Amino acid sequence: MNAVDAAGLGIGDEYPPRIMGVLNVSEESPYDPSVFDDAGDAARYVDEELIGEGADIVDIGLESANKRFDVLTADQELDRLHTALETIERVSGDAIFSIETRYAEVADEALSRGFDMVNDISGFADPEMPTVCADHDVAVVKMASPPDLERPGAVEETDWAGRKSPEWASQADYVDQVFEALKQNGLTDKTIIDPAFGGWSEAQTLEGDRETFRRLREFRALGRPVLVSINRKNFLGDIAGRETEDRLPVSLAATSMAVERGAHVIRTHDVAETRDAALVGDAFTDRARVVTDEFSVSRLDVRSSRELRAHLEERGIDPKGADDWCSLAIKVDGLDGDDRVRVASIASEYDTAVKHVNTGQLLLVGSTAAISDVSAHLRDANGDLRGLGESFAEMLE
Known part of the structure; x- marks a missing residue:
């Protein structure tokens, strides 16, 4: 800045x-x-x-x-x-x-x-x-x-x-x-x-x-x-x-x-x-910003891949990698046991870490690109997980 x-x-x-x-x-x-x-x-x-x-x-x-x-x-x-x-x-x-x-x-x-x-x-x-x-x-x-x-x-x-x-x-x-x-x-x-x-x-x-x-x-x-x-x-x-x-x-x-x-x-x-x-x-x-006599280091104020893309584009850097570099953590509550297992199985196919926090909760951690792939898979699937995929997509906007 x-x-x-x-x-x-x-x-x-x-x-x-x-x-x-x-x-x-x-x-x-x-x-x-x-x-x-x-x-x-x-x-x-x-x-x-x-x-x-x-x-x-x-x-x-x-x-x-x-x-x-x-x-x-x-x-x-x-x-x-x-x-x-x-x-x-x-x-x-x-x-x-x-x-x-x-x-x-x-x-x-x-x-x-x-x-x-x-x-x-x-x-x-x-x-x-x-x-x-x-x-x-x-x-x-x-x-x-x-x-x-x-x-x-x-x-x-x-x-x-x-x-x-x-x-x-x-x-x-x-x-x-x-x-x-x-x-x-x-x-x-x-x-x-x-x-x-x-x-x-x-x-x-x-x-x-x-x-x-x-x-x-x-x-x-x-x-x-x-x-x-x-x-x-x-x-x-x-x-x-x-x-x-x-x-x-x-x-x-x-x-x-x-x-x-x-x-x-x-x-x-x-x-x-x-x-x-x-x-x-x-x-x-x-x-965060650190300034010395020799250099300064600052952390970009980036909370989403879209914000990162804006920074990359203004610096003449190909923004396509933004989704791979930004990570997301998404918590899902309310799924029954079978659906949690299905979502966890799908997420694992796309390099997304999956944690069963407690009986009714699922935590997905991965890059924006990986979560987007999970979202697309869920939206393409038939059945009750389609709405979950659409919810993921809305959070990625």
């Missing part, structure tokens, strides 16, 4: 999780407590509610990215920039200031006049954005989005057959598309990646967000720090049946899980509570 220096703030595995508080100077933004059009009021909010509550980074948005609103032009964003610049001049607390924009012209002006980093929600749709950020030597958050200045985040609506290949597009699922969108137009040396949670397009679904969150560790294969913006998002509210104002508890639960799964920056409107939840997640995160 390549750490990023954001104006002196370290972001990466060897640093604590960083909290990005949000300030909006856009009247369209949906979350009223963070919206200001007066620089004095905005500065007080930043000092008291963001930096005072533990924010390391303050992200200032000039417009709402909500799909219900028209996209501002670069000139319109520049017209609003003066409020953001006056705000950071009045802030007395210490934080890194990030400008949220999709335009290189706006980023260049903001960075030249006091901002420290960029949050690009259009994934380098402006081809000059990487150059501007590199020239200023600043960190930049790149959200997963096809290069489209008009509508960020619509990965499902992208012509991946033309942009990537017909073969790839026919097999890619939503998370594959998000992963590929992050790679479009490259990455700078100080890029932080954002998998793009939220309703950025009509095509994006709650299930897509849930699957992205479930597979969050896969994005570590890109070797860059990860930012997540999940605060009060719909996919969490849907799980708990809560509206936006009542979603803080589910947001905090997800924050701890996100940090344990690899997130380094959490973007939030609820700074103090989110900071505590992130620290809990960090305290129970196990990523």
